[in-house]
Amino acid sequence: MTRAPYRIHKLIQDLMRDPAGAAAFARDPEPAFEAYGLTDEEKALLRDGSAAALHRLGVHPNLQMKYGRLRNPPPAAGASAGGPLAAYLDRLMEH
Amino acid sequence: MGRIVGGFATSHVLFPPAGVEAQAERVLQGMLAIRERIRALDPDLIVLAGSDHLNTFSLAMQVTLAVGVADAYTTLGDxxxxxATFAGHRAFAEGFVRFAAGRDFDLVQVEEVRPDHGMAIPRMIADPANRIPVVPVYINANMPTPPSPGRCYRLGGVLKEFVEAERPADERVVVLGAGGLSHWLCLPEQGRVASAFDEDFIARMISGRASELAALSAEDILNASGNGGLELTAWLFMAGGAPDAVGEKLYYEAIPEWISGMGGVSLIPRETRA
Known part of the structure; x- marks a missing residue:
């Protein structure tokens, strides 16, 4: 597996820790792409954002998932409202 | 001297049961069986080994082996x-790090971490009421250069030595390793489950043959069970802390819909069985 240049990983990691930056990125990623000095090919693959495109770039698997959420933020909802554990929570937790 | 009274390992995710209802229920029941067995052992402390998923740790500084030394932790909620907030155990954690340094393991001490699902779900399985202090041991198998299986296994042995040499008499410690089994996350093979590898791994774990698994290289495990399969290094850490133990398969399900082999085991040391 190829490894993405660190500037791509840095972009994702920085936005994970910057809610305002992440909101701006979800609206329009182009300024961030510019700010992190990405090449035209890297920008195109990140705009694509598919699993194949991110794999081709060599984005770390955990950061691929975070990139997907940065591009398409999930609606804010409590975990109990429909998260992956919803069907089990009553038995996993003790009330 | 303290004692490691039991070791357990489990997958650290659950997904919605739609389409795989019977398997999902068997996985949940297996996880709840781990809870019951831990409760029966009445531990004073749980050492919880597993990985972060680049939530607290990052590629900016690629920490592989680390120990949470904080007084308390608040989970990430992913x-x-x-x-949830749960208690740590500073004296145990700092003591372990110091002891390990004398056994050629320089562990990173972590004061600030939000345990993600890799720790939070196993902790919820083990102790839903947050009664038992937890020392998180990070085995970040997802780092570009992961720690070797053998090193993780040996670190478990150092934990056992520490508990027996330095912890108070009658302290009862349970070790819980979390992660695995085979899965290929965000790779072209995603959805593949290596059930033969998983079943063999479990069979060797529970029959006192974990040292054979510890002889595998990280690359061996990666090739056979995917990048997610490398999380089995947390199982090997647990097994290293119970080297003469035999145990029980508590559940195994190959669930391609969840892109993962799901499993859990117990290991009970000879002294506990006696």
């Missing part, structure tokens, strides 16, 4: 696990 993976469907509600945000």
């Amino acid at each position: 993976g469907g696990a509600p945000v």
Whole structure:
């Protein structure tokens, strides 16, 4: 597996820790792409954002998932409202 | 001297049961069996080994082996696990790090971490009421250069030595390794489950043959069970802490819909069985 240049990983990691930056990125990623000095090919693959495109770039698997959420933020909802554990929570937790 | 009274390992995710209802229920029942067995052992402390998923740790500084030394932790709230606060155990954790340094393991001490689902879900399985202090041991198998299986296994042995040499008499410690089994996350093979590898791994774990698994290289495990399969290094850490133990398969399900082999085991040391 190829490894993405660190500037791509840095972009994702920085936005994970910057809610305002992440909101701006979800609206329009182009300024961030510019700010992190990405090449035209890297920008195109990140705009694509598919699993194949991110794999081709060599984005770390955990950061691929975070990139997907940065591009398409999930609606804010409590975990109990429909998260992956919803069907089990009553038995996993003790009330 | 303290004692490691039991070791357990489990997958650290659950997904919605739609389409795989019977398997999902068997996985949940297996996880709840781990809870019951831990409860029966009445531990004073749980050492919880597993990985972060680049939530607290990052590629900016690629920490592989680390120990949480904080007094308390608040989980991240990802993976469907509600945000929860649980107690750590500073004296145990710092003591372990110091002891390990004398055994050629320089462990990173972590004061600030939000345990993500990799720790939060196993902790919820083990102790839903947050009664038992937890020392998180990070085995970040997802780092570009992961720690070797053998090193993780040996670190478990150092934990056992520490508990027996330095912890108070009658302290009862349970070790819980979390992660695995085979899965290929965000790779072209995603959805493949290596059930033969998983079943063999479990069979060797529970029959006192974990040292054979510890002889595998990280690359061996990666090739056979995917990048997610490398999380089995947390199982090997647990097994290293119970080297003469035999145990029980508590569940195994190959669930391609969840892109993962799901399993859990117990290991009970000879002294506990006696």
